[in-house]
Amino acid sequence: MNTEVLQVFDELLRSPRAVAERSRAGGDLRPLFLAALSALVLGAGVFGATLATSRGGLQLLYSGVKLPLAMLATMLLVVPAFHAIAAGLGRPLAFSGMIGLTLAAAGRGALVLVALSPVIWLSFDRGLSYHPGVLLAAGCYALAGLAALDLVLRGVGFDARGFAIVSLFAGVLLTTGGQAAWMLRPFLGRPSDASVPFLRHRESSFWDALQRSSLSSVGVYRATRRVSSAAEEGLTTPRGEVPDESR
Amino acid sequence: MEQSLPTIISASSPTLGARLTAPETQGAAAELGRLAAGLGFAALYGLALGARSGGMSLAQHALAASAGLAAVATLGIPALFVLLALVNAPVSPLAMVSAGARSLASAGFVLAGLAPSAALLSVTIESPDAAAFVTRAGLTLAGGIGLYQLTSAVRAMLKELAPALRLKCNALLFAFCVFAIMLAARVWHTLPILKGVA
Numbered sequence: 001m002n003t004e005v006l007q008v009f010d011e012l013l014r015s016p017r018a019v020a021e022r023s024r025a026g027g028d029l030r031p032l033f034l035a036a037l038s039a040l041v042l043g044a045g046v047f048g049a050t051l052a053t054s055r056g057g058l059q060l061l062y063s064g065v066k067l068p069l070a071m072l073a074t075m076l077l078v079v080p081a082f083h084a085i086a087a088g089l090g091r092p093l094a095f096s097g098m099i100g101l102t103l104a105a106a107g108r109g110a111l112v113l114v115a116l117s118p119v120i121w122l123s124f125d126r127g128l129s130y131h132p133g134v135l136l137a138a139g140c141y142a143l144a145g146l147a148a149l150d151l152v153l154r155g156v157g158f159d160a161r162g163f164a165i166v167s168l169f170a171g172v173l174l175t176t177g178g179q180a181a182w183m184l185r186p187f188l189g190r191p192s193d194a195s196v197p198f199l200r201h202r203e204s205s206f207w208d209a210l211q212r213s214s215l216s217s218v219g220v221y222r223a224t225r226r227v228s229s230a231a232e233e234g235l236t237t238p239r240g241e242v243p244d245e246s247r
Numbered sequence: 248m249e250q251s252l253p254t255i256i257s258a259s260s261p262t263l264g265a266r267l268t269a270p271e272t273q274g275a276a277a278e279l280g281r282l283a284a285g286l287g288f289a290a291l292y293g294l295a296l297g298a299r300s301g302g303m304s305l306a307q308h309a310l311a312a313s314a315g316l317a318a319v320a321t322l323g324i325p326a327l328f329v330l331l332a333l334v335n336a337p338v339s340p341l342a343m344v345s346a347g348a349r350s351l352a353s354a355g356f357v358l359a360g361l362a363p364s365a366a367l368l369s370v371t372i373e374s375p376d377a378a379a380f381v382t383r384a385g386l387t388l389a390g391g392i393g394l395y396q397l398t399s400a401v402r403a404m405l406k407e408l409a410p411a412l413r414l415k416c417n418a419l420l421f422a423f424c425v426f427a428i429m430l431a432a433r434v435w436h437t438l439p440i441l442k443g444v445a
Contacts, residue, residue: 077363078364080360080363081357081363083360084264084356084358085388085392086264087262087264087265087268088354088356088357088389088392088393088395088396090399092264092268094262168388172388175364175381175384176367176368179371180367182371202371203373204373205373
């Protein structure tokens with residue numbers, strides 16, 4: 001069993017086609033599940049903790065736990081959508097195979113995140129500030145997502161219909177995963193916070209936040225409802241705007 | 248480019264998705280069952296949306312989500328059959344019921360698949376506009392897949408036709424698609440979440 005798990009672990013990186021075929025073939029998928037789940041927990045945990053090096057302390061532990069949780073929750077939520085989209089577009093897969101394929105893809109993506117962790121750490125160590133850091137992390141997620149979707153594509157078929165299925169699934173994955181991670185934030189830790197919260201209160205949505213970070217990283221701060229109260233306390237920028245650091 | 252073979256599912260144990268979207272025409276009762284399953288699945292998406300407000304909103308959203316598909320089934324598909332029959336297209340009532348059932352079952356199944364994600368998004372997104380946007384995206388995705396299934400099924404019936412007649416039928420099919428989109432959008436517009444109700 002252990003040898004087989006290690007073999008699948010290797011296949012996740014080197015041979016996405018073999019992993020895809022293993023998922024589709026059915027049979028005993030336990031080694032695949034185990035290897036992919038280990039890769040996911042380990043990879044996302046390491047990446048989460050690395051993100052938190054910008055803040056340090058308890059945030060390292062919190063982010064190392066929360067990022068794998070966010071990925072697992074996303075997986076649970078999107079597998080039915082993947083199954084339905086594939087069936088609706090004429091590529092019905094067995095549900096267990098679909099779970100195996102999605103889990104393997106998530107595991108592969110998490111391993112890519114591990115590979116990108118040193119880049120993140122070095123960037124923060126060299127003084128990368130908060131908002132560009134958020135965007136760098138988003139770029140890493142995008143790369144990991146591409147590696148994951150490559151495996152999924154081999155599972156549903158490398159043709160026009162397969163591309164359509166994977167593109168639609170990617171849209172669902174991005175929306176759901178983004179929001180799930182948003183609910184479990186902070187991963188980097190707000191620089192102005194005196195203490196580190198495990199979870200932040202519900203606020204806005206992932207897409208609003210990504211838009212704000214993009215603008216903030218180029219020095220454009222969007223005025224928020226807090227402006228008036230912040231102005232009273234003398235906390236606004238010279239242009240009368242409030243920098244948002246909610247990620 | 249590396250070629251990967253599509254999945255082959257054992258004929259003895261097709262998945263629920265495969266059964267709902269199978270192109271084979273079954274008996275009228277089986278087709279109506281498939282249609283009802285599609286409407287029931289669509290209601291799951293509505294329930295997920297209704298979780299944003301809870302209470303009566305659950306039932307309102309469930310009804311409205313199914314009603315969009317039901318409207319297309321009752322108002323659109325019979326009209327398409329009549330129009331195709333008028334130009335002498337070789338379509339039978341049962342084949343049309345089968346195509347409609349397959350299409351609505353696919354759309355409903357996709358909506359049901361999206362329901363877990365929709366529940367997370369509708370409950371956790373604060374902005375009513377963003378919640379309405381993701382709701383519309385889900386409905387568009389499912390409706391698009393349903394229309395794809397219907398047009399594929401109808402076009403398969405028209406394969407042997409002379410080019411001129413096939414062109415007429417395709418024009419009718421296109422007009423039907425526009426009508427179906429407008430009709431479903433009209434009915435789905437009654438979803439409270441699309442009106443910005445928090």
